[in-house]
Amino acid sequence: MSLTEQTRSEILRVDSVSKTFGAVRALHDVSLSVSEGECRGIIGANGAGKSTLFRIIARHMSSDSGHVSYRGKSLAHSPAHSLAGMGLAIVFQEALPFQDMTVQENIMVGGHSTLRHGFLAAMLKTPSRRVEENEIRTRSWEIIDRLGLSDIANEHAQELPFGMQRLVQIGRALCGRPRLLLLDEPASGLRFQERNALAEVLKKLISEGLTVMLVEHDVRFVFSLAESITVLDLGEVIAEGTPQEIRENPQVIEAYLGTAANA
Amino acid sequence: MNQLIGYLINGIAVGCIYAMLGSGLVAIYRVTTVVNVAQGTFAVMGGLIASSALSFGLPHGLGELVGVIAAGILGLLVGKIALTKGGISPISSLVITIGLAVAAYALEVGLWGSLPVSLAGIRSVLRFSGVAIQDQYLLIIAVSIVIFIGLWAFFSKSYIGLALTACSSNSYGARVMGIDVRRMGVIAFGLGGVLGGLSGILIMPVQPLSFNSDINLVVMGFAAAVIGGMTRFEYALAGGVVLGVVEELIAGYWQARYQLEVALGIVILTMVFEGALNARRGTAAWR
Numbered sequence A: 001m002s003l004t005e006q007t008r009s010e011i012l013r014v015d016s017v018s019k020t021f022g023a024v025r026a027l028h029d030v031s032l033s034v035s036e037g038e039c040r041g042i043i044g045a046n047g048a049g050k051s052t053l054f055r056i057i058a059r060h061m062s063s064d065s066g067h068v069s070y071r072g073k074s075l076a077h078s079p080a081h082s083l084a085g086m087g088l089a090i091v092f093q094e095a096l097p098f099q100d101m102t103v104q105e106n107i108m109v110g111g112h113s114t115l116r117h118g119f120l121a122a123m124l125k126t127p128s129r130r131v132e133e134n135e136i137r138t139r140s141w142e143i144i145d146r147l148g149l150s151d152i153a154n155e156h157a158q159e160l161p162f163g164m165q166r167l168v169q170i171g172r173a174l175c176g177r178p179r180l181l182l183l184d185e186p187a188s189g190l191r192f193q194e195r196n197a198l199a200e201v202l203k204k205l206i207s208e209g210l211t212v213m214l215v216e217h218d219v220r221f222v223f224s225l226a227e228s229i230t231v232l233d234l235g236e237v238i239a240e241g242t243p244q245e246i247r248e249n250p251q252v253i254e255a256y257l258g259t260a261a262n263a
Numbered sequence B: 001m002n003q004l005i006g007y008l009i010n011g012i013a014v015g016c017i018y019a020m021l022g023s024g025l026v027a028i029y030r031v032t033t034v035v036n037v038a039q040g041t042f043a044v045m046g047g048l049i050a051s052s053a054l055s056f057g058l059p060h061g062l063g064e065l066v067g068v069i070a071a072g073i074l075g076l077l078v079g080k081i082a083l084t085k086g087g088i089s090p091i092s093s094l095v096i097t098i099g100l101a102v103a104a105y106a107l108e109v110g111l112w113g114s115l116p117v118s119l120a121g122i123r124s125v126l127r128f129s130g131v132a133i134q135d136q137y138l139l140i141i142a143v144s145i146v147i148f149i150g151l152w153a154f155f156s157k158s159y160i161g162l163a164l165t166a167c168s169s170n171s172y173g174a175r176v177m178g179i180d181v182r183r184m185g186v187i188a189f190g191l192g193g194v195l196g197g198l199s200g201i202l203i204m205p206v207q208p209l210s211f212n213s214d215i216n217l218v219v220m221g222f223a224a225a226v227i228g229g230m231t232r233f234e235y236a237l238a239g240g241v242v243l244g245v246v247e248e249l250i251a252g253y254w255q256a257r258y259q260l261e262v263a264l265g266i267v268i269l270t271m272v273f274e275g276a277l278n279a280r281r282g283t284a285a286w287r
Helices: A003-007 A050-057 A103-114 A119-124 A127-146 A162-174 A192-207 A219-225 A243-248 A250-257 B002-032 B039-055 B062-082 B090-112 B135-157 B159-169 B171-176 B181-203 B213-227 B233-253 B256-281
Strands: A010-021 A024-035 A039-043 A065-070 A088-091 A180-184 A211-215 A228-233 A236-241 B125-128 B131-134
Touching (some): A010 A211, A024 A065, A024 A236, A039 A050, A039 A219, A050 A180, A050 A211, A103 A127, A103 A162, A103 B159, A119 A127, A119 B159, A162 B171, A192 A211, A219 A243, A228 A250, A236 A243, A236 A250, B002 B131, B002 B135, B002 B181, B002 B213, B002 B233, B039 B062, B039 B213, B090 B213, B125 B135, B131 B135, B135 B181, B135 B233, B159 B171, B171 B181, B233 B256
Parallel strands (some): A039 A211, A039 A228, A180 A211
Antiparallel strands (some): A010 A065, A228 A236, B125 B131
16 A cells, blocks of 8 residues: 555445345445555456445445445445435436436536525525535636536436537536535546546546546556556455556456456 | 406406415426326315315415415325335326326315315405406415416525536436435425315316316316426426416317317327427436
8 A cells, every 4th residue: 555545544445235126235344445546546357246235335225234334334224315415426327317407407406405595495585505616606607617517507308419518427526516426427428528528527537636446348448547446346345546556457457357457 | 349358357366366376386306316106186175275264264374374384284195195205206206196196086085075066265256347256266376476476586586496406417416416306305395285185275266176177177288397308497388377377268268178278289289399309309208
């Protein structure tokens, strides 16, 4: 472990999590730790348990044993909708942009978790609530600017090409001012150029200090972004290390990378 | 000719009531994708409670307001029960609302009896060039215009409206954004209750309601809402007005008892037409 990693504090911890579906062992005794400011990649072949792990962290599924903690606090009793308010933003492939809303409106909805004043305040339009809503509006435009979505900010999000929709999904998550961004297969379904554009956006966010954890089967995409990688195979962690170490790990090459990494 | 103008204005007013009931269904469906069968119950209960409030000596306006607020609270309760736990399927919630609507009969018959109850409303009549219009109909139209502009602004312009809409568009995504989807659903039911109660107190002076009027009301509201694809208030308004006018014309020139059949016929035609349209587009007719 390098010196910089030791001085960083831990933001997410997965502690011996296991999950079975009937006779299928999706995850077995999986542990990992993500530090503040890190970009962690989780890779593995189809069926390796990546999505299951992601769903358990996102509280869309519960584990059979083990637990997940975020900034030192167990998530065992946190409902899925409370995570965003804690600074844990999740970008699911399936969570497409909201229909009948423009790009800017979609991103604004992402600011919901930062609201301190509730429904009654919204109905009464109290001054403090109005200040909050204006803040979210301002933030949404800043994000649009950062993601390069200015030209399409007023277009309906569901009519955009897939790559743009993915950026809207990320923008929506950013509007909640996250500390940790979890991305579920962000590059899947994207064309080459879209993939590069997404990588550029993510690089920028990482350099700004956002902690990112990405679950992805596109190995090249992960290698270009992550500073450390965890490899899952048949529900177990088989390796963990820098991209260089992973590339050279014989077990990983045998189980998953094959010759793809050298190509 | 004068007769026709009279039928048209009455039809538009009755149609506005159907549209308001439909808008309650739309508000709930937009957020929860649940079809609330108890929507007619909100109107009946709102009207009955208003009639009691008035008979206890509350002044006009205040008594009706009590009815609308009570219907809103009833809406919240129905929402709480129908959306008992997170992840309940919309069909299960629909069945719960049927159960609650039937259970409400016991309460209604027990407290108010089984005979139709009326409200005073506005009794005055406007006359111009031989046409006589009861002012209550004009009040209905005026209130509806205000309500529909308000609904449109609330759902498409306000921040909380965006969050509510997000729930129905993609409840998965909304939850990830930190939105408590169930709570938003209960709020939508509350809004549906207010809209139902409002339609109840507005229609009762011209059409007395009894405990089992809810079926008729919810079917007409549903017909209006279906024309709006269950998600658009402005189309639901148009749908309601078309229904109301057709119904008045049938009642005026032919037989009043066919009104329900006509409404159901329009629902079926709309669904068949939309289904065919969606099939051609390759999208699901019923999301």
